[in-house]
Amino acid sequence: MASPSSSFENHLPRRVITGRGISQSLAAVCQANGWHRPFIVSDSGVASAGLLGPVALPLRAETFTEVPPEPPIDVVDTIAARLKTSGADVVIALGGGSVMDAAKVASLCAWHGKTAREFVGIGKAGGRGLPTVLIPTTAGTGSEATFVAILTDPATGNKVGVVDPCMLADIAIVDPALTDGLPAHITAAAGMDALVHAIEGFIAKVATPLARGLALEASRRIGQSLEVVCREPGNTDARDGMAIGSHLAGMTFANSSCCAVHALALPLGGRFHIPHGVITGCFAGEMMRHNAPVCADDFATLAVALGWGALDATAFASRLDAIAASIGLRTQLRQTSVLSDSIATMARDAVAIRRLMDPNPREVTETDAVRIYQSVLNCA
Numbered sequence: 001m002a003s004p005s006s007s008f009e010n011h012l013p014r015r016v017i018t019g020r021g022i023s024q025s026l027a028a029v030c031q032a033n034g035w036h037r038p039f040i041v042s043d044s045g046v047a048s049a050g051l052l053g054p055v056a057l058p059l060r061a062e063t064f065t066e067v068p069p070e071p072p073i074d075v076v077d078t079i080a081a082r083l084k085t086s087g088a089d090v091v092i093a094l095g096g097g098s099v100m101d102a103a104k105v106a107s108l109c110a111w112h113g114k115t116a117r118e119f120v121g122i123g124k125a126g127g128r129g130l131p132t133v134l135i136p137t138t139a140g141t142g143s144e145a146t147f148v149a150i151l152t153d154p155a156t157g158n159k160v161g162v163v164d165p166c167m168l169a170d171i172a173i174v175d176p177a178l179t180d181g182l183p184a185h186i187t188a189a190a191g192m193d194a195l196v197h198a199i200e201g202f203i204a205k206v207a208t209p210l211a212r213g214l215a216l217e218a219s220r221r222i223g224q225s226l227e228v229v230c231r232e233p234g235n236t237d238a239r240d241g242m243a244i245g246s247h248l249a250g251m252t253f254a255n256s257s258c259c260a261v262h263a264l265a266l267p268l269g270g271r272f273h274i275p276h277g278v279i280t281g282c283f284a285g286e287m288m289r290h291n292a293p294v295c296a297d298d299f300a301t302l303a304v305a306l307g308w309g310a311l312d313a314t315a316f317a318s319r320l321d322a323i324a325a326s327i328g329l330r331t332q333l334r335q336t337s338v339l340s341d342s343i344a345t346m347a348r349d350a351v352a353i354r355r356l357m358d359p360n361p362r363e364v365t366e367t368d369a370v371r372i373y374q375s376v377l378n379c380a
């Protein structure tokens with residue numbers, strides 16, 4: 001069992017507002033905080049789903065809706081330039097993880113007058129940026145609750161991280177109604193990613209007592225809701241459960257860490273452009289099988305929280321595999337052909353991501369990483 005650190009800090013957004021339909025009160029929230037020149041960051045998918053208009057129009061806000069998936073680092077500089085010329089006094093992100101991550105870093109760039117590249121790494125912010133309001137439209141990344149932003153370096157194709165508590169949101173608004181119309185394949189991938197956040201945040205060597213508690217409540221809600229919402233997309237109770245569960249799972253790893261599943265996901269996602277949640281969902285079972293010898297107690301505790309009853313560690317890992325298959329993630333993964341001669345390089349790159357590998361409860365060697373990639377990708 002991972003032993004929580006004896007000294008720790010808690011990292012949370014300054015304020016969290018949750019509730020079905022609560023995003024409609026955004027104009028009042030801005031007014032109450034003295035923000036009069038809001039700037040909205042979003043993407044074309046959110047705009048075409050009809051979510052942007054009801055938020056942007058009452059605010060008369062300027063908008064930037066061109067954040068691409070896996071946002072390249074340069075797009076952050078473009079947003080920052082727009083923020084400066086608009087005289088914005090608050091950045092509102094309306095979207096999934098890509099949108100929120102881009103907005104978090106852009107708020108730093110605009111305030112400090114630096115490029116996004118200058119913030120890559122851990123603890124490079126040097127102070128908070130423009131105020132941020134983060135509003136997720138998917139239930140998965142938990143980015144509204146974290147101080148991590150993942151961007152893509154177009155020069156290398158590698159994913160890079162900006163990690164600094166100064167990026168914690170001024171306000172996170174979690175409105176489950178914004179997820180009601182999400183397509184099934186995104187609901188499944190994002191939801192399984194949230195489950196992996198809760199599991200890895202619980203078992204990480206650096207998990208704080210707060211993170212351990214948050215992980216169990218996140219697991220309880222996700223366990224009740226994930227498979228239901230994939231079967232019944234119109235089930236609003238399940239949508240609510242996933243929205244709050246994924247938010248709590250984001251808070252979990254903000255006060256702990258993600259681990260080896262996420263380390264394996266970064267090189268694979270960067271090279272082959274597979275959705276992040278598809279990868280973490282498909283790799284969770286095999287990695288937990290690897291972790292099983294040192295995680296028996298933790299997996300037993302998580303299994304009960306998830307509503308799975310008494311399971312041993314191997315059965316816990318198999319249950320994760322079964323869910324990934326039943327909600328269609330294995331099918332999504334098979335749609336991309338991964339070149340097997342990339343595995344050695346990806347394994348080397350994954351093991352080098354020490355911020356994710358060091359907290360993993362059991363060491364993952366390069367040989368282990370090759371075996372796990374081969375096993376999951378069926379390239380053996």
Ligand SMILES: [Fe+2]
Pocket residue numbers: 141193197262276280
């Ligand atoms: Fe994730």
